[in-house]
């Protein structure tokens with residue numbers, strides 16, 4: 041059997057592929073714009089894609 045179970049090479053999957061909470065779909069331009077406070081639910085963050093960030097004036101957490 042020549043079957044391989046190797047993972048795909050790094051770089052084939054966009055690292056910033058995430059759910060945009062504004063247009064309710066996945067986007068490869070989504071960036072973290074809000075960090076949910078710990079203590080209420082599972083935590084995590086809210087992501088927004090480029091068009092939604094421009095439309096709503098959102099600034100990625102990393103750039104704040």
Ligand SMILES: [Zn+2]
Pocket residue numbers: 060061062063064067088089090091092093
């Ligand atoms: Zn969006």
